Amino acid sequence: MREYVTDDIIYALATPWAQSALAVIRVSGEGCKALLATRFSRPKSLKEAGNATLVHGYLQDEAGKKIDEVVAAVYTEGHGYTLEEALEFSCHGSLAVIKEILSLFSQLGMRSAEGGEFTFRAFLHGRLDLTQAEAVQELVVSQSERSRALALGRLEGSLKERISSLKQQLMQIMAAVEVQLDYAEDELDEFVFPRTQLVDLIAQLHHLSETYQVGKLYKSGARIVLAGSTNAGKSSLFNLLLKQERSIVSPINGTTRDYIEADLSIEGIPIRLYDTAGLRESSDSVEREGIKRTERLIGQADLVVFLVDSTLMGHVPEEDERTLVVYNKSDLAKPPKGKLAISAQSGEGVDRLLHEISTRLTSGFSVSADELLIIESERQYQLLNASEEALGRALALVDEDIPLDITAVELGEALDNLGQLTGEVTPSDILETIFSGFCVGK
Numbered sequence: 001m002r003e004y005v006t007d008d009i010i011y012a013l014a015t016p017w018a019q020s021a022l023a024v025i026r027v028s029g030e031g032c033k034a035l036l037a038t039r040f041s042r043p044k045s046l047k048e049a050g051n052a053t054l055v056h057g058y059l060q061d062e063a064g065k066k067i068d069e070v071v072a073a074v075y076t077e078g079h080g081y082t083l084e085e086a087l088e089f090s091c092h093g094s095l096a097v098i099k100e101i102l103s104l105f106s107q108l109g110m111r112s113a114e115g116g117e118f119t120f121r122a123f124l125h126g127r128l129d130l131t132q133a134e135a136v137q138e139l140v141v142s143q144s145e146r147s148r149a150l151a152l153g154r155l156e157g158s159l160k161e162r163i164s165s166l167k168q169q170l171m172q173i174m175a176a177v178e179v180q181l182d183y184a185e186d187e188l189d190e191f192v193f194p195r196t197q198l199v200d201l202i203a204q205l206h207h208l209s210e211t212y213q214v215g216k217l218y219k220s221g222a223r224i225v226l227a228g229s230t231n232a233g234k235s236s237l238f239n240l241l242l243k244q245e246r247s248i249v250s251p252i253n254g255t256t257r258d259y260i261e262a263d264l265s266i267e268g269i270p271i272r273l274y275d276t277a278g279l280r281e282s283s284d285s286v287e288r289e290g291i292k293r294t295e296r297l298i299g300q301a302d303l304v305v306f307l308v309d310s311t312l313m314g315h316v317p318e319e320d321e322r323t324l325v326v327y328n329k330s331d332l333a334k335p336p337k338g339k340l341a342i343s344a345q346s347g348e349g350v351d352r353l354l355h356e357i358s359t360r361l362t363s364g365f366s367v368s369a370d371e372l373l374i375i376e377s378e379r380q381y382q383l384l385n386a387s388e389e390a391l392g393r394a395l396a397l398v399d400e401d402i403p404l405d406i407t408a409v410e411l412g413e414a415l416d417n418l419g420q421l422t423g424e425v426t427p428s429d430i431l432e433t434i435f436s437g438f439c440v441g442k
């Protein structure tokens with residue numbers, strides 16, 4: 001891991017490096033108000049500003065020349081995002097202004113922040129745990145309404161609370177074990193290991209880690225390829241789904257020669273949709289190349305929507321997990337009974353198709369796609385798995401009647417992984433507190 005210095009003043013442009021009406025530049029670190037007051041048109045007002053106040057004025061260079069008219073939002077220590085003394089300058093969003101302000105800040109001896117460093121400080125000062133810090137990034141890159149809502153839930157602490165509850169349950173089991181180990185020699189009642197609780201805890205961990213599948217889908221999305229013979233209506237459907245005339249539609253066979261891709265969201269899942277060249281025997285070398293590309297895309301797709309022209313039928317492929325056969329032009333000809341039918345012209349049946357697509361994409365999941373708490377991070381997934389595995393080993397040891405102190409080590413390992421997940425305690429800390437006296441540190 002990268003080494004961070006955490007007692008200096010950092011700054012960063014919080015908005016994109018592009019021209020806009022306004023831009024926001026953030027500064028965080030003890031002493032930033034006093035330092036910046038030396039380059040502010042109203043130094044006293046800035047220096048004395050209380051928490052959550054706005055100060056209007058000009059940033060100016062060393063010689064007193066005005067750089068821009070700004071509004072500074074002031075946070076005093078213990079408040080704001082990083083819990084450090086901090087300022088957020090709203091300035092005009094011209095690249096020239098932004099550049100000059102950033103260079104002024106650098107001249108003052110402040111340091112340009114590393115990516116994620118404001119969040120890192122928020123974590124260090126206890127404003128966020130690790131799962132929440134990760135949620136900040138997940139929220140920033142979320143591409144659909146659903147993944148935004150899920151990330152916000154994690155930022156608000158939904159995952160933190162769940163992990164904390166799991167830890168609590170585990171610690172109860174560990175406490176029972178510890179008492180037994182401490183008083184083993186004395187006349188304690190017959191010890192019964194809290195097996196049911198352990199089995200239940202493993203199931204809860206398993207469920208949470210399984211939500212990763214769903215999380216990945218809502219985060220990274222899926223590739224869907226529209227395929228079928230020429231004139232089946234692929235480009236018509238593509239345009240209909242995108243609600244714009246992106247792809248050329250014509251009654252001529254072989255209109256689309258190279259694939260076209262676009263992004264949309266289907267029931268909250270980010271989708272990359274491909275309109276492709278129709279599949280047919282062709283003597284045209286350009287069209288043949290297009291068909292080759294179609295075949296390649298089909299190979300890489302998460303789902304292929306194969307359109308069949310109901311007026312002609314022609315080749316109909318086998319349906320499988322990855323292939324959805326859809327009969328188009330239902331306004332012209334009756335499709336086979338019980339089959340998914342649409343009209344890319346009138347839009348009839350398209351809602352049903354969208355729902356079927358989303359059902360297909362989530363069908364292999366052991367967790368419902370409507371689950372409210374879902375994890376997205378590979379790191380969290382690995383730690384949950386590791387924790388679950390350690391508990392599985394503990395359970396096996398209990399069932400084999402192996403001495404309890406060995407079981408206790410596995411329980412400690414599981415707790416250790418959960419602790420790493422939220423970043424609250426270092427692994428050795430946990431072992432020390434729970435197993436002080438008999439467990440040798442690793």
Ligand SMILES: Nc1nc2c(ncn2[C@@H]2O[C@H](COP(=O)(O)OP(=O)(O)OP(=O)(O)O)[C@@H](O)[C@H]2O)c(=O)[nH]1
Nearest residue numbers: 231232233234235236250254255256278329344345
């Ligand atoms: N009546 C009717 N016509 C449709 C429907 N869908 C597409 N068409 C017509 O069928 C013709 C072919 O449509 P396209 O969307 O260009 O078909 P394509 O599958 O993209 O064809 P290629 O690009 O040549 O492979 C056009 O004239 C469309 O207007 C439909 O549902 N009903």
Ligand SMILES: [Mg+2]
Nearest residue numbers: 234235255256
């Ligand atoms: Mg086409």
